[in-house]
Structures are given as structure tokens and as C-alpha cells.
Amino acid sequence: MSETRLEMRAGESADVVLRGATVLDPVAGIDAPHDVVVRDGRIAELAAPASASASADGLEEIDATGLHAFPAFFDPHVHLRVPGQEHKEDIETGSRSAAAGGYCGVLAMANTAPPVSTPADVEALLADARASASVRTGFLATVTAAMQGEELTEMASLRDAGAAGFSDDGLPLRSARILRRALQYQRLCGGTIALHEEDPELSGAGVMHEGPVSAALGLEGVPSISESTTIARDAAIAGYEQARIHVQHLSAAESVEAVRAAKAAGVRITCEASPHHLCLTDEAVRSLDPRRHKMNPPLRSEADRQALIAGLLDGTIDCIATDHAPHAAEEKEVPFEQAAMGVTGLETAFAALHTHLVLPGTIELGLLVEKLSAGAEPFGVERPSLAPGSEANVALCDLAATWTVGEDGYESRSSNSWCAGEQLTGRVQMTLAGGQIAYRLRSFSMGVAA
Ligand SMILES: [Zn+2]
Ligand SMILES: [Zn+2]
Numbered sequence: 007m008s009e010t011r012l013e014m015r016a017g018e019s020a021d022v023v024l025r026g027a028t029v030l031d032p033v034a035g036i037d038a039p040h041d042v043v044v045r046d047g048r049i050a051e052l053a054a055p056a057s058a059s060a061s062a063d064g065l066e067e068i069d070a071t072g073l074h075a076f077p078a079f080f081d082p083h084v085h086l087r088v089p090g091q092e093h094k095e096d097i098e099t100g101s102r103s104a105a106a107g108g109y110c111g112v113l114a115m116a117n118t119a120p121p122v123s124t125p126a127d128v129e130a131l132l133a134d135a136r137a138s139a140s141v142r143t144g145f146l147a148t149v150t151a152a153m154q155g156e157e158l159t160e161m162a163s164l165r166d167a168g169a170a171g172f173s174d175d176g177l178p179l180r181s182a183r184i185l186r187r188a189l190q191y192q193r194l195c196g197g198t199i200a201l202h203e204e205d206p207e208l209s210g211a212g213v214m215h216e217g218p219v220s221a222a223l224g225l226e227g228v229p230s231i232s233e234s235t236t237i238a239r240d241a242a243i244a245g246y247e248q249a250r251i252h253v254q255h256l257s258a259a260e261s262v263e264a265v266r267a268a269k270a271a272g273v274r275i276t277c278e279a280s281p282h283h284l285c286l287t288d289e290a291v292r293s294l295d296p297r298r299h300k301m302n303p304p305l306r307s308e309a310d311r312q313a314l315i316a317g318l319l320d321g322t323i324d325c326i327a328t329d330h331a332p333h334a335a336e337e338k339e340v341p342f343e344q345a346a347m348g349v350t351g352l353e354t355a356f357a358a359l360h361t362h363l364v365l366p367g368t369i370e371l372g373l374l375v376e377k378l379s380a381g382a383e384p385f386g387v388e389r390p391s392l393a394p395g396s397e398a399n400v401a402l403c404d405l406a407a408t409w410t411v412g413e414d415g416y417e418s419r420s421s422n423s424w425c426a427g428e429q430l431t432g433r434v435q436m437t438l439a440g441g442q443i444a445y446r447l448r449s450f451s452m453g454v455a456a
């Protein structure tokens with residue numbers, strides 16, 4: 007079977023010592039202060055604090071005292087908007103945005119203009135990533151030709167071209183027959199199928215969660231069952247075909263229950279939740295600010311948010327994915343009903359979740375770190391690790407730093423951040439991705455020169 011391909015710009019391999027960092031990699035069982043020695047782009051050694059000799063070895067010395075070093079994050083669900091919507095984002099700006107958020111890898115969705123449906127499309131994007139990406143970047147292809155929902159793409163050829171998986175994200179697969187056939191092909195050619203779960207008949211013209219808030223605002227709602235009934239259908243089909251599915255952006259309590267039941271029944275199903283669904287509820291929509299609060303699936307109730315948190319805690323939810331969805335100002339600066347759906351999230355995911363969930367004691371830091379890099383595995387990509395010998399993929403974070411989102415602008419070309427203007431605690435200072443230094447916060451002091 008073909009492999010998932012990820013590409014990034016070739017550059018200088020990192021040779022640095024992160025002096026005295028608190029190293030936390032729950033999967034590798036590491037939780038202690040170390041000098042993290044990175045030589046030739048790999049984790050050469052986790053040495054006792056202040057023991058590694060930097061100057062002798064010609065390594066750049068970085069004072070990481072008081073900072074945390076985590077395995078860099080991996081986002082299996084971003085929209086880079088290429089080809090066709092480069093005014094919103096492109097591979098260079100989107101991957102820079104990822105690096106600024108502590109990510110070492112991303113997978114881009116295929117609902118571009120035109121959609122990514124042919125092997126030539128995938129090859130062109132991988133070549134573009136090789137020329138311009140700051141972090142390892144992979145591309146899904148659509149499940150159906152041109153996302154029309156009718157005919158399957160040439161899945162085997164797309165896999166041979168390096169497609170990371172398949173998704174019609176942006177739209178659900180309406181036809182159970184099409185999904186079933188796609189899963190039959192997947193068993194032959196590999197490539198996880200990622201599903202945007204929604205029943206268009208139930209969603210109708212809804213623009214927010216259906217509940218007391220939508221009633222109060224007089225806005226049409228999207229009921230939770232639009233998502234959960236489709237997940238139940240698709241999990242049953244995947245179970246029948248013994249195939250593998252990944253459910254995108256879970257938003258509702260009923261959906262968490264549907265995935266939990268499918269897992270208990272032995273279905274090969276994984277799923278993700280997004281930072282905005284874990285931090286906000288439909289109460290935020292009272293702002294009627296589509297730039298921050300209109301997305302699909304919509305922000306739901308507090309009970310739904312609590313169910314997502316419970317799903318993280320008990321393992322029902324495998325990973326956190328941002329669904330980073332840049333939009334131009336003119337698509338957002340219109341009445342709520344007409345505005346485009348989606349928010350950006352790469353630069354703020356860690357800080358927002360640290361602020362909203364870790365600091366109040368709702369979840370532990372280790373769980374957050376684990377879930378932010380777990381999104382690699384459903385797509386057959388090796389999870390970033392700080393174990394010696396690994397490629398250097400490191401997010402160096404200051405957990406005490408406070409900052410206001412957007413005050414220094416964004417690396418993304420778009421500014422529709424769901425937490426724009428919010429003060430967050432915790433900030434990525436530096437990111438190593440694919441063995442290279444992918445990002446340094448401008449104000450981050452580089453310590454004593456070697
Ligand atoms: Zn979606
Ligand atoms: Zn999406």
C-alpha cells in the first residue's frame with residue numbers, strides 16, 4: 007500500500023541546546039528538567055540540566071529555564087485554501103501559522119477551488135509544500151470527483167501520488183452507497199477517510215446550534231442530531247465493511263455517545279474535537295459576530311461542551327484538530343446569516359486550551375499535550391516524540407506568558423480567529439519542525455550566544 011507523503015521546505019538542520027527546559031512527553035514517559043540537545047535536526051540527548059556543553063560542540067544555546075518542551079503538535083484538519091483562494095491563505099502563510107502555534111505537521115483539506123481530485127493536483131500541492139512549507143504538510147484528496155458526491159475519485163492513483171487520505175470536508179457524503187464503495191476501495195489502497203458528519207435535510211438553512219439561544223436570537227438552528235445520526239450511520243457502514251473512518255470536528259453530546267458506542271462495538275473509528283468547541287458554547291453567538299462565532303458544526307450547549315471534555319478524558323476523542331478555516335474580511339463582515347462559516351485556530355490552539363481547560367484544572371497539561379499531537383496516528387503518520395533519536399519536533403512554550411490574541415497580527419493571511427482580542431495564558435516561544443527551526447517568537451530572547 008502507498009504511504010502518506012508530507013513535504014516541507016529544505017533548510018538547515020537545527021543544532022541547538024534547549025538549556026534547562028521542563029520536558030514533558032507523556033507518550034514517551036518523560037517529565038523532568040533536561041538540557042535538550044538537538045544535533046543535526048535530531049534529539050541527540052536529554053542531558054541533566056546545565057550539563058550539556060554547547061559552545062564546545064558548536065551548538066546554539068537557548069536559555070529554556072522556566073519553559074516547557076513538548077513534542078510539537080500535529081493538526082490533521084486545516085484548510086490552506088490552495089488552489090484557488092490564495093487571498094485567504096496559502097501553503098506558506100498557513101504553515102507559518104502552524105509553526106507559530108507549535109505544530110510540526112498539518113494535513114490540508116481538499117475542498118479548494120477547484121477541489122483536489124486528481125493525482126496531478128496532489129503532486130502539484132506536494133511540490134508547492136516542498137518549496138514553501140515551514141512544517142511538514144500533507145494533502146487529502148476528495149472522496150468524490152469534484153466533491154459532487156456522485157462518483158468516486160481514482161483513490162488508488164491518488165494514494166500513489168501521496169494523498170494523505172480522503173475527505174469531502176465542507177460537505178457530508180450524502181449517499182450511504184458512495185461511502186460504502188469508498189470504504190471498499192480504502193481496504194485495497196489504504197488512506198483514512200475523514201468524514202464531515204451532517205445530514206443536510208436536518209441542518210436545513212441553520213446557521214447556529216438549535217436550542218434556546220437560537221430561539222432567543224430568532225436564528226435558524228442546526229440540531230445536534232444532524233451530526234449524531236450521520237455518525238451512527240457511517241460507523242455502522244464502516245463496521246460492516248471492516249474499514250476505517252475518522253470523524254471530524256465532533257460538536258455534540260449525542261455524537262460523542264455515537265462514537266463511544268461504535269468503539270465499544272469494535273468499529274475502527276477515530277475522531278477529533280476542535281479547540282473552539284471545547285472552549286466556547288452557543289452563548290457566545292449572542293455577540294452576533296460571525297468572524298469569531300460562525301462555524302460548521304456550530305458552537306453548541308454547555309452540556310455538549312462538557313460531553314466533549316468527558317470524551318477527551320475517557321479516550322473516546324482521539325485528538326484535537328483546529329479545523330483552521332481562514333476567510334477574507336469581506337466574507338465575514340456581513341450579517342450573521344450570510345457570513346462564511348469557519349474560524350482560524352492554529353496560532354491559538356495550545357494557548358486557548360491551556361487557558362480554558364488546563365489552568366482551571368479541567369484537564370491535565372499532559373493530556374492536552376498528548377491530544378495535540380495524536381492527530382498524526384489516524385493518518386498513518388508517526389507521532390512526534392522527544393525520545394532521543396527522534397527527529398527534532400519540539401514546541402517550546404512559556405506557560406506563564408500572557409498575550410492578547412491578534413495584538414501583534416497573525417502569521418495567517420486571515421484574521422477570523424475565534425478568540426481574537428482575548429487574553430490567553432501560555433505561549434509558544436519556538437518551534438522545531440522536521441529537524442529545522444520553524445518559528446521563533448520575535449520577542450523571545452535567545453539567551454547567551456554560543
Ligand atoms: Zn467540516
Ligand atoms: Zn474543515
